[in-house]
Amino acid sequence: MTSAAYTGRDGLDAISIANRGLNYGDGVFETMRVHRGELPLWPRHLARLLEGAKRLGTPMPDVDFVEARIAVMVSAVEASVLKLLLTRGEGGRGYSPPDDALPTWILSLLPLPPMPAALRVHPCETRLATQPALAGIKHCNRLEQVLGRAEAVRAGCDEGLMADMAGNPVCATSANLLVLHEGRWRTPPVDACGVAGVLRGWLIAQGLAEVASVTPRELDNADNLALCNAVRGILPVRALGAREWSPHPATGELQARLAMAYPMFEHAGTNP
């Protein structure tokens, strides 16, 4: 079984064309690393999912039931990615959410993505719009990221770095940004745009990174850059456009700290 869809607790054979996820991107999702039959970062993913559902006013399915279905799906899986997509379900008149929405949720097992030793990153032209009502949560309105990633692919890069409307870097299309400056790691705030990454949250909670705005000039003068997310861990940046960085011991140290806490990230930044 590599995927399963539900409305509330009822298994679905198919997604309705009336699903609000399909029509409006009216949902939230989590993309999680599976390691030896478990999701080591599940509590942080669940917390963000609950925050997203609360902000959108989407009812949550029974969490115990969701956890039980996840356990069955990943129990025999050594290393993979589990995606949990939660939409407001069907119904309502146009944009108006239904009063009695029964959420639709979908679990899908996906292969691990490539883990290059270091990333070539494209500075995207596409900017992130300022929208505090949606910033931070991992909602399904992702056209900015789709456009940004398409730019990165056209440029032959692994990822794309996106700036806010003022031109300040915020995050990559599917990872948060870490900027090394005078021995400390900064990561830009995500209260106006961007996603509050689960691994970013862990790094901040551990005191390994601090939230601070970064200007384009500070980015250019950074001692090192890395990207982080809950699937690939911490990956060094070797180039951003024409600017290149050599490997830096601080990045290796940060990766080692993460691997101590979460051994599934031991091979992040290697090309097995």
Added chain:
Amino acid sequence: MTSAAYTGRDGLDAISIANRGLNYGDGVFETMRVHRGELPLWPRHLARLLEGAKRLGTPMPDVDFVEARIAVMVSAVEASVLKLLLTRGEGGRGYSPPDDALPTWILSLLPLPPMPAALRVHPCETRLATQPALAGIKHCNRLEQVLGRAEAVRAGCDEGLMADMAGNPVCATSANLLVLHEGRWRTPPVDACGVAGVLRGWLIAQGLAEVASVTPRELDNADNLALCNAVRGILPVRALGAREWSPHPATGELQARLAMAYPMFEHAGTNP
């Protein structure tokens, strides 16, 4: 037959959970008035659909084939709404669009919405983010509108008026704004946010409305307000929050001009 889904020219039994519309809102749509077996505004809807597909880089299905399927679906329909949803289909790694995407498109017949004689409109707290890359087209990233409409429903109103981040009114959640000032109808620009409505486009092309920014003060001082879209035509606003307007002859004249060109809108603003 009230709905049909296709990938390219192949009929689909169900929408895949891998569809990019469901996962990222990676698509565009049109909501069109059906009148006596035809879509009188189809050329304008098609033009916007093509513009949206071009901006997102989504391939279009064969337009002749789409038109033939629409003709079959609406031929015996007196009055209804046809929704055409076009997504980038399946595939790609994460946000990265697939090179060889086969678009998914879905036709659905929906009932006509209520046509109140005049609308109570709620001034939404939720703002529209500035995003020129997506402004004007009718894409499927509609969480701002979902949040705005939910506000309007909670306030007991028919619609919600949304402002940009500077506080200037732009459009309703599913209609454009018309503001009467010194005998002329203004409609705010939609090049930074908002949707370039098909009926708005017709009114501008006819010289019946002009594109001009409107401040909150000008809105409050307007002689009359109306909302317009391609499904309900032109509907007068009788209240925006606490501010109320009496019926104005200019609004009736504008409705009459529209009904002369498009008789399907003869009953707009009446409660049959």
